Amino acid sequence: MVSIATGGVSREEWGRSFGDWYRRMLDEAEIMDYRYPVKGCGVWRPYGFRIRKLVLDIIRELLDEAGHQEVLFPTLIPEDMIAKEAQHIKGFEEECFWVTHGGLRPLGLKLALRPTSETAFGPMFKLWIRSHADLPMKLYQVVNIFRYETKATRPLIRMREVLTFKEAHTCHATAEEAERNVREAVGIYRRFFDELGIPYLISRRPEWDKFPGAIYSIAFETIMPDGRSLQIGTVHNLGQNFARAFEITYERPDGRHELVWQTCYGISGRVVAALMAVHGDDHGLVLPPRVAPVQVVVVPIPYKGYEEVVRSAAERMGSELARAGLRVEVDIRPDITPGEKFYYWERRGVPIRVEIGPRDVEKNQITLVRRDTLERTSAPVERAVEAVERLLSDLTEALRERAWAWMRGHVKAVSTIEEARDVLDRVGGVVELPGGGDGECGRQMEAEVDARVLGTPEDTEPKPVGPCPICGRQAVDVLRLARAY
Amino acid sequence: MVSIATGGVSREEWGRSFGDWYRRMLDEAEIMDYRYPVKGCGVWRPYGFRIRKLVLDIIRELLDEAGHQEVLFPTLIPEDMIAKEAQHIKGFEEECFWVTHGGLRPLGLKLALRPTSETAFGPMFKLWIRSHADLPMKLYQVVNIFRYETKATRPLIRMREVLTFKEAHTCHATAEEAERNVREAVGIYRRFFDELGIPYLISRRPEWDKFPGAIYSIAFETIMPDGRSLQIGTVHNLGQNFARAFEITYERPDGRHELVWQTCYGISGRVVAALMAVHGDDHGLVLPPRVAPVQVVVVPIPYKGYEEVVRSAAERMGSELARAGLRVEVDIRPDITPGEKFYYWERRGVPIRVEIGPRDVEKNQITLVRRDTLERTSAPVERAVEAVERLLSDLTEALRERAWAWMRGHVKAVSTIEEARDVLDRVGGVVELPGGGDGECGRQMEAEVDARVLGTPEDTEPKPVGPCPICGRQAVDVLRLARAY
Numbered sequence: 005m006v007s008i009a010t011g012g013v014s015r016e017e018w019g020r021s022f023g024d025w026y027r028r029m030l031d032e033a034e035i036m037d038y039r040y041p042v043k044g045c046g047v048w049r050p051y052g053f054r055i056r057k058l059v060l061d062i063i064r065e066l067l068d069e070a071g072h073q074e075v076l077f078p079t080l081i082p083e084d085m086i087a088k089e090a091q092h093i094k095g096f097e098e099e100c101f102w103v104t105h106g107g108l109r110p111l112g113l114k115l116a117l118r119p120t121s122e123t124a125f126g127p128m129f130k131l132w133i134r135s136h137a138d139l140p141m142k143l144y145q146v147v148n149i150f151r152y153e154t155k156a157t158r159p160l161i162r163m164r165e166v167l168t169f170k171e172a173h174t175c176h177a178t179a180e181e182a183e184r185n186v187r188e189a190v191g192i193y194r195r196f197f198d199e200l201g202i203p204y205l206i207s208r209r210p211e212w213d214k215f216p217g218a219i220y221s222i223a224f225e226t227i228m229p230d231g232r233s234l235q236i237g238t239v240h241n242l243g244q245n246f247a248r249a250f251e252i253t254y255e256r257p258d259g260r261h262e263l264v265w266q267t268c269y270g271i272s273g274r275v276v277a278a279l280m281a282v283h284g285d286d287h288g289l290v291l292p293p294r295v296a297p298v299q300v301v302v303v304p305i306p307y308k309g310y311e312e313v314v315r316s317a318a319e320r321m322g323s324e325l326a327r328a329g330l331r332v333e334v335d336i337r338p339d340i341t342p343g344e345k346f347y348y349w350e351r352r353g354v355p356i357r358v359e360i361g362p363r364d365v366e367k368n369q370i371t372l373v374r375r376d377t378l379e380r381t382s383a384p385v386e387r388a389v390e391a392v393e394r395l396l397s398d399l400t401e402a403l404r405e406r407a408w409a410w411m412r413g414h415v416k417a418v419s420t421i422e423e424a425r426d427v428l429d430r431v432g433g434v435v436e437l438p439g440g441g442d443g444e445c446g447r448q449m450e451a452e453v454d455a456r457v458l459g460t461p462e463d464t465e466p467k468p469v470g471p472c473p474i475c476g477r478q479a480v481d482v483l484r485l486a487r488a489y
Numbered sequence: 490m491v492s493i494a495t496g497g498v499s500r501e502e503w504g505r506s507f508g509d510w511y512r513r514m515l516d517e518a519e520i521m522d523y524r525y526p527v528k529g530c531g532v533w534r535p536y537g538f539r540i541r542k543l544v545l546d547i548i549r550e551l552l553d554e555a556g557h558q559e560v561l562f563p564t565l566i567p568e569d570m571i572a573k574e575a576q577h578i579k580g581f582e583e584e585c586f587w588v589t590h591g592g593l594r595p596l597g598l599k600l601a602l603r604p605t606s607e608t609a610f611g612p613m614f615k616l617w618i619r620s621h622a623d624l625p626m627k628l629y630q631v632v633n634i635f636r637y638e639t640k641a642t643r644p645l646i647r648m649r650e651v652l653t654f655k656e657a658h659t660c661h662a663t664a665e666e667a668e669r670n671v672r673e674a675v676g677i678y679r680r681f682f683d684e685l686g687i688p689y690l691i692s693r694r695p696e697w698d699k700f701p702g703a704i705y706s707i708a709f710e711t712i713m714p715d716g717r718s719l720q721i722g723t724v725h726n727l728g729q730n731f732a733r734a735f736e737i738t739y740e741r742p743d744g745r746h747e748l749v750w751q752t753c754y755g756i757s758g759r760v761v762a763a764l765m766a767v768h769g770d771d772h773g774l775v776l777p778p779r780v781a782p783v784q785v786v787v788v789p790i791p792y793k794g795y796e797e798v799v800r801s802a803a804e805r806m807g808s809e810l811a812r813a814g815l816r817v818e819v820d821i822r823p824d825i826t827p828g829e830k831f832y833y834w835e836r837r838g839v840p841i842r843v844e845i846g847p848r849d850v851e852k853n854q855i856t857l858v859r860r861d862t863l864e865r866t867s868a869p870v871e872r873a874v875e876a877v878e879r880l881l882s883d884l885t886e887a888l889r890e891r892a893w894a895w896m897r898g899h900v901k902a903v904s905t906i907e908e909a910r911d912v913l914d915r916v917g918g919v920v921e922l923p924g925g926g927d928g929e930c931g932r933q934m935e936a937e938v939d940a941r942v943l944g945t946p947e948d949t950e951p952k953p954v955g956p957c958p959i960c961g962r963q964a965v966d967v968l969r970l971a972r973a974y
Contacts (some may be wrong), residue, residue, distance in 0.1 A: 073535035106637035152591035
């Protein structure tokens, strides 16, 4: 049962066995059960589901504030719709699950299970948008999507049925407004990941690897403890590609009809994988308080003769913390030891443990243990709420800082292929190499470094960065490469 | 544009054109767009989505309180799983959508899009349940389900992709506990529909029409304004049928292994159809405040020279009501008249309209109009919150009473086939006929009355109720029949 090392393991050492840890945590912290009898499909268990909900609450709040409205579309997309945008179908035809039969009869027209919903929104945008007064139209939905992955699948990271996908779809009157919305979406995602303390790199993806049907794509990546990069969010400028295919037009004030300009942006269940990975340690999960289903667990430490007094003190403390709006559990399970309770809640990433033993009751105090450092402090009972709230806020900040520092330490500027390879082989992370002007250099780098080009850093001005190691010409932008999930 | 009659139409008259009204309201109140290019599939629009969310919040709260936990399962169910319970697959094989291809390749094993999830939960319950300490296990999820309907489809009522389905699945140690849970589930649904003011009849469904794989099924029905019945919730006792098929066992305290006992219960998007129908009138929707996305709309009534003063009074009032926790809109759209605003919000069912004109400002008062009666009252500004809250609570109560009175008036005890037919032909609703002891009488009644047997009233003791009009024998239970959706 006690299967996680609890010694002071270094982050590097822990990172080397990250794959095992991740699998075990999905199971032991009851996040997702991957034994469902369809390959690449898993079940969100109650504790995982609550984390998922708290995470989605944040992105919903941010999108709503920024004028998006939530909708819900069907899963099924007819073959003729999904095929309307040529690049799009080319990018997805190998990846679609197809429904061909209703009952025992073959369907007249095959239906795809949405791999993403641009082509489901297309015909409806055409109906909903009449005039400039209808613009901008900014919609989103939280749904499942389906990709027939032929690569190795992995819970939350690469699944055939992605159970958690937030996709926003917007229409605008001008190219400038669409461009501005791309910036706004990037800003929303920054704030979202900042809330979760997940560090990120923002890159403009290379031409050959943009979203099928987009003009350009921007991706957020984080670095996992094993040194591999994980794409955790994308923002796409679709230009008029889908508007043209679906004839989505609006009437301008001057009476002319124009095609709209579109953007879309998505975040998936991967964010929960990243959350587990960037904050976790060898004891288990470490959850930022904002998304912790249980923020404080109160554990009575019974000694013979004091069982009742510590238990009732623990229950009083639980009620008081709950009244202050905190998500609290009081763990009074009779048949397991305090040590087993500590272990149980640590594994689940509960940010603060409050212990109450006979000494605490006597001194009218509580003992606090914060999950990230396992540091113990005490506070008088009458200032318990204040002490817990301060500790939660300190922990939130500490997690974010630790995670950012670790990621920054794993992004390295290099100048040769050999150096790039060596860094990725030894410590992983992301390397930045001066990149030649055309796609050919990037693709050749991918082959020679044995890594994937994530793209060029977003929001940097072009300036000389050294010679491209492939073509030798002076480059004005770096290319980021990583061994990617 | 103004397409709803606003004269004082009687409920009966309005009911006769209910079908048209319903379609128009889905569109004009922006609930669901049914023009999506797959037959039987529609899109939840932003306003409808908000109603849906508020409705789901209630059922989630009730289920959570009663010890259920939310989970999320995949959509895809492999053919061999769905076929494990013989009655179940027999009931659903004609109705399943089948996924046969991944990309361009045929799949080794066909995958069904869940028509319901007993057979998805089955293999996982088997893994999750070890001992009596794991029981009861009460889970639920809110998902989409798929039925290849060959009958006429209708938005929210009969769809091929049902976008909103709350399904609970439970496992228990004994038959008695499962039976008790059926009662508890019926109680939860009662409270749920009571919150929404939706009246219901609870019937035990006839043997020939129970859920495929259940021992027995209980259904909640309401009566729509056109006199047809609509099933809005079901609770099933599954006995050990699925436990046997999936080998879901637990270890008893004495070490023996036993099969679990199961129940399941579901509610779908139909509840929103019922909500629209039972409270609506010829002006549009009438929403119970608890599920109204906008509970109060404040409309300034500008007169020349007073535009600014009424507008700022309206905005102050809006802020005050919002501070009190109400969902408020202040409609200051410049280019439409107050009359158009009234019409717009009435159609959307906003429970209370607050009007503020120059006279109101002068007298330091507000004018209140309640949506159900369109009655106008006024209240001093300093008691606005109190007045609005009282009116919301009165309206909630009045809606519930009106709806129950109307439904009760449409349930009629009759004793002959002719009478039954005549009542259903003339006014619709539900008729109750003494029912013979076996299924044959009921089935024959269905044919002769041209209606569907809903079942026998739940929670009544068997007692003589007159001779069965089919077999002539003294019956101890009535059968409910209706023209059903």
